[in-house]
Amino acid sequence: MDHQKNETPNSFIDWLETDVSLYIMGFLDDPADIASVSAVSSHWRRFVIENGLAKQLCLKTFPQLSGVVGVVNATEGTTNSVAVKASSAVEWAILKRDHWAYASLLQAILKSKVSPKDCIANAVSASSTDNYPDESVVNTLNPRDRFIRRASYWSSKGQSNPDVPEMLVYKLSAGIWVITEIDIQPFEAFFQMGKPIYSAKFVRFRMGHLKSPKVIGDDLQYLPLQKPDDDKFVWTYTSPQFPMTQENCLQPFKLPEPILCTGGYMQIELLGRVQRQEIDGLFYICVCYVRVLGRPLFPAFDMEILEPNGELLLKFYPKNLNCVLQNSSRDEIPELRHLEEKMLWDRIGLLEDLLRGIQQRPNNVLALEEDDDEDGMDADLVP
Template structure:
């Protein structure tokens, strides 16, 4: 409660001790309840940016939003920076920050179901037989299409430690990613039906340093742009062991990751299976599925719009807020 024996606990604790206490809030619902206690509690929490602190704690990727702008026109194109030139506007802006970061925090802890969110393929680190064994085959959940095997295959290697990677563009520029599912390929047409899995898998999420026309990716003309130096990875996962089994294996991320830029790179580390015909190690993948959810949108009046048009040039992502939504 706000008062204890007639005392305002916030004033009794003082700003430093109160800040230490409120920093222990771990759920956006707790923060919302705290702001509802009294006017003084609400003012203290909003002025000191506790919603942003909590949101950043839940998801460090929100720090890649370099600015927040308010949508001021009905079309959603006109924006104005949040001005802090006066105390009145500063409070208004702080309140707006509070609403935005509380909303993002609620999305991060939401239990709403996620879905597949890969839009198209960017490229693979190598391909044994193109286009028959290209990365595009990993869209299909089945290992057969019209009696033809459907899978991506790397080139063969003498060294089993040589890694491979598959890079994808998601359906939206900003996606909350929960997990990635991968199914190694079982070569049913080879003796013993060997499974060409990797030993480990790791994931990188981020954006390209330069904007590339989608048409080039779809034509597989940008395979030289899959190198790490062409991307900014805002999140790199731990390594997960992959089972040498012909099943869809789910790799749950430690937390819900905000993928700003919509690029996911699947790194396949270590080879376990040789091909008898050439005695070389291969990695073959039947299916890849990135599970996540986009920012909730209303066609007429979206609450939040993320502008990533300048992020490739180092300008950062701009978060636009529509107070009329």
């Protein structure tokens, strides 16, 4: 390339074939190592950039990025704003841009000091729902088991076979998230004899993105689908199974390693049923609350799904990188403050829409009676 200079060979990179040098460099597993190699000489820096070592390390550490087909520097657009006279100069500018983006992404993932937070934006679907809308998956966004004098939980349909699984799908907030933990609280039916807890035996998690932005309609902005929708997604990560205990508490499930959710969707698989309902003898799974803990890479990084094949475009905002690296307060990051406020109001709106739908039904069920207990509610349900 015309930017290269003739240098006296003085390292293995100069003497070995490129594929052998790349094999050796493949043992680097820390972004600091990539930076150190780049600092050895201008020749080594060219080698690192031309061969995309930062990107290779990203893909090796986080294979969820394998669907990314391009990078956009949001400051400059799809191509760098440089005066070029030859295609080699254009290629070099693109290589430098991609190197900068992936090296910064690695730094943001591994060095970020932002505290984990709940990143669920809304509920998308449930594989089944027993009593819709009373027992909608939207209820799992509420950290309490009661909402405005009503029991608040999602319930599957009953099954005679305890091995029938259930799936819940959630949309995460905008941007890319580094997910570390998912917390789930099974529902204790305080209105049934013996207060049974309808937990699953095991849980498993998947993360990914839509096959196309158009496969789910605008109606999901209001109330979720009440049918399976697994065919609409590309799942880029599947966790191991975790045992769930039959206890009325928020149970933490820590992932073996931090996972990048690049497309904003997460599926919870609830595997195996442990509790029969006395009234019909069928097995159910009921969930009171779901929380997904992660660190946001937004507003420094975002992901766009490209039509028509659902490929991913990584969007890099260099001016916002320090917001992610430092544990800044949310007041110092307007984008994050706006995002959190929108998430809160979206959740309130979903719960209000659900309640409105329940109230409009002619035969309401599951109403709580006021009492003098500490919650101002009675534990019994009345028709």
